Amino acid sequence: MKITGAQALIKSLEHEGVEVIFGLPGGAILPVYDPLLDSTIRHVLVRHEQGAGHMAEGYALATGRPGVAMVTSGPGATNIVTAISNAHMDSTPIVIITGQVASAAIGTDAFQECDITGITMGITKHNFLVRDVQDIPRAVAAAFHIATTGRPGPVLVDLPKDLAQSMMEWWYPSTLEELDLPGYQPTVAAAPSLIEAAEALIRDSHRPVLYTGGGALKSEAWDELLAFAERTQIPVVTTLMARGVFPDSHPLNLGMPGMHGVYAAVTALQRADLLITLGARFDDRVTGKVSAFAPDAKVIHVDIDSAEHHKVRRADVAIRSDVRTVLRAWESDRVTPANLDDWWSQINEWRERYPLVYDPPTEEGPLRPQAVIEAIAQSSPEGTIVTSGVGQHQMWASQFWPFEEPRTWINSGGAGTMGFGVPAAIGAKAGRPDRTVWCIDGDGCFQMTAQELVTARAEGIPIKVAILNNAYLGMVRQWQEMFYEERYSEVYLSPDLPDYVKWAEAMGCVGLRATNLAEMRAAIDKANSIHDVPVVIDFRTDSSEKVFPMVAAGASNDDIMVHPLQRSAQ
Amino acid sequence: MNTPEPFLGDVAHSPVRHHILSVMVENKSGVLARVAGLFARRGFNIFSLAVAPAETSARFSRITIVVDAESAPLEQVVGQLSKLVNVVSISDLAPKDAIERELMLATIRTNVDDRTGLLDVVGSSGAAIVDVDSHSVTLMLAGTPAACDALERELDNYETLELHRTGRVALPRLGKRASA
Ligand SMILES: Cc1ncc(C[n+]2csc(CCOP(=O)(O)OP(=O)(O)O)c2C)c(N)n1
């Protein structure tokens, strides 16, 4: 069957089971948008290409299936670079299709030409510039294969316009050999000798911690993790990327470690004699000063990417494997640590002494951001998906939202991309229309990508956005307050410029505002009663509120600062 | 991790710090940029890099990279390199387990009637004369990097017009063949 390259691209995406593409057309990708009209694939027309990328990420993180974004060449392609980098840092499987100028024009500085494969070389898992129309199916199939296997990540396919317009004989790869990837071996069987060596370390340990990262979510290891933790009674910490992989309500869960982690989680890692590291990568936001991190701990490091082994912290046993496979191998009773009673009584003391706290809210406001998050959580149905931007609100959302299910927490971890929250929520809702999706956003972040609410309204994707409006780039303000002698430099935003309610309304959303506790409850109730259009709530929160606990950048985790309310007790 | 300045130093003066990676890659456009870009953005230093089509088939090329083993742990370099989709295999050669060779070309100013000294140098170093005119000769040495270094020092006594070295290529010593 002879079809055009453009048709072949759409057909290939259909073959991969794609149900939605987030994108925005332009000259170089124009030919592909024509056969899209005849496809079963839904297209969500974004208002800025960065949004398309984050939507694809949100979709992938909510569903576990790869997200797809499609944009034109030049500025369309460069606009999505931030999202590609974000997906790369967080190992999120997305496939990005970019239009490119015609093959003959490549290298001539043609209109809207840019070397997007060159630009994204360091921030994709792989990318392709298609050179032969007959290769389009292979490139698409390879892109999905690479994006979703091994350590997942973004893969970009750059398609010159002339190829989209030429004819090809339709085919689709049906075997891995046909993908022609001789250098790509994403999976390996975990070496039994290493699994046993790790078992011996577990048996000998008295103060073990399951240091659980995003890789545990990627390998869908939640059932195995729960079973292993319950059988061994080893305490669990869930990093920012792993929140939800283990229920927060579970007594074995100490919560999030790291710079703004729960005291007991941070300190349990510090005092541990064994870190059972599952798909986590010793990020500096978790370790603090690396040389002072968990000084007495032996390390088991399970990671599908062997380049993570010994990169930051030398492992005593490094196992190249996905997390689930190893946890299954550890199912037997052979793998049981010594008696952990002393360890648990120590941990429980930390927990009782330093739980997460905040100053009690006053009825008349300003609102406590933590209280707003708790109120939304309490009124939300089970399985509600939460996204966030980057800043204080993100840390509070991670700290105070009780995550009970995997894939309910979607945020920008490794890159820390402000503006991630709204488009990620739209992508998540597009993938999980059955779920309530809240974006807990900052006022600064909201202003970076808010226009995608137009997309949400136009496409009938009714997300809910809670702006924790502290009138500041709050996280930066916090650092300036604490480490720059309260010299505030370029962090003030104003609470009412823009007017978030009017802005929401102008975008076809319901806009609400809450300045005190009564208004907060009313606004949340109202938002919960709306199911057909997006809702934005402008919560006026206390500007001076800071995130605690905190480990200063570069400091040892031993020097964790607890909330002022707890300091006399320290 | 900090990113040191790219270092293109003289490997001969620090014999223990280098390691040789023989990297089989797919022969596709942009592959060299992927490899070079990886070294640059991860702060891994390269002493030399040589690329040529591999023996097995036209689909593959072999890149011989001499890496500064002090700029990053070798396992990090290998681990990151092997993640490049176009990298098919990596052999990591410790200098003692490798046969290393390098090619050097040098053009020396010398008059027709005054070449005996230079010819002695050529003879004793195992170099060959590959081009001649009335006031200069071009000589070639294919040898170990140390032999190239030694010849280069000898040539300090002459006026060198141009000198070019390829950087080393290497294969495992027979009996030491192992691949990573
Ligand atoms: C794109 C981008 N630019 C700058 C930063 C640096 N940064 C981190 S948090 C933050 C403040 C975010 O402000 P806001 O969205 O209001 O959140 P808040 O901290 O006030 O909750 C800034 C500027 C970033 N992470 N991302």
Ligand SMILES: [Mg+2]
């Ligand atoms: Mg703010």
